[in-house]
Amino acid sequence: MNLPLYFISDIHLMDETSDNYPQISKNLENFFNHISSTGGTLFINGDLFDFYFEYKDVIPKKYFSLYNQLYTLKNTGVEIHYILGNHDYWVMDFIEKQITTKTYRDDVTLELNGKKFYISHGDGYLSWDHGYRxxxxxxxxxxxTWTYRLIHPNIGYRIGDWMSKKGKHYDHSKEYNERVLNEMTTLAHKKIRQGFDYLILGHYHQAVDKSVENGKLLILGDWLTFFTYGYFDGNELSLLRWREDDRS
Ligand SMILES: [Mn+2]
Structure with missing residues (x-):
């Protein structure tokens, strides 16, 4: 696996006609261009799409420019590893084979340069969230999934868009964020005691770069308001902010 490693999460891409789409798409394109210029490996920690459902013979056309960006990046030799989130779990072979190098439905573990990574979208880990699990x-x-696939795509997407917008509460209170961070810190202790160096999560829409024992917890923020990404140069893991003006 080529260095450096890049980690992004929770882009929650919506319709090409939505207000913030042009800016997010441009930021992503510039970010992907940057990665292709440095080489390396891209991890997407889930929720790339706000709603994605792929059918055996049909893919949603509204994400065409993203497909093109990722396909182009992959063809420059950058591996794309995609850990599915709760908003984009329903991919099939188009995403798995054409757009990414590998797609994962479960958490990913990895050892590179003597460091052990535990990489997850992060949903389902809150102790109080039994209903969610x-x-x-x-x-x-x-x-x-099989039943949903029988619904006509026009209707399936209507439902999906409605559901994903209904669930749109990404701005959490300070108290809620602190409770989540406490739980994820406990999880990080657990993983580090199991021998991992790094726990890297998305999902929680907060940007955290926290030392835990001899390792680190990263919560990747999102590409709606934070525009943050994890970066591993071979020695150190850090959370950086994508700033357009630094790179133009
Ligand atoms: Mn999520």
């Missing part, structure tokens, strides 16, 4: 189990089941 049950819902996740249902909607990610083969039966649910």
């Amino acid at each position: 049950f819902l996740k189990y249902i909607i990610q089941s083969k039966l649910f």
Whole structure:
């Protein structure tokens, strides 16, 4: 696996006609161009799309420019590893084979340059969230996916867009963010005691770069308001902010 490693999460890409799409798309394109200029490997920690559902013979056209950007990046020799989030779990072979190098439905572990990484979207880890874990189990089941695939795409996307916008509460209170951070810090201790150096998560829409024992917890922020990314140069892991003016 080529260095450096880049990690992004929670882009929650929506319709090309949505207000912030042109800016987000431009930022992404510049970021991907930067990666192709340095080489390396890109990890997407989930929720790339706000809603994605792929059918056997049909893909959603509204993400065409993103497909093009990722396809171009992949063809420059950059590996793209995509850990599916709760908003984009329903991919099939188009994303798995054409757009990414590898797609994962579970957490990913990796050892590189003597460092052990535990990489996850991060959902389902809150101790109080039993209802969520049950819902996740249902909607990610083969039966649910198979049944949903029978719905006409026009209707399936109507429902999906409605659901994803209904769930749009990405600005959390300070108190909630602190509770989440406490839980993820506990999880980081656990992972580090199991022998990992780094726990890298998305999902929680907060940007955290925190030393835990001899390792680190990174919560990657998002590309809606933070525009942050994880960066591993071979020795150190850090959370950086993508600033257009630094690179133009
Ligand atoms: Mn998520």
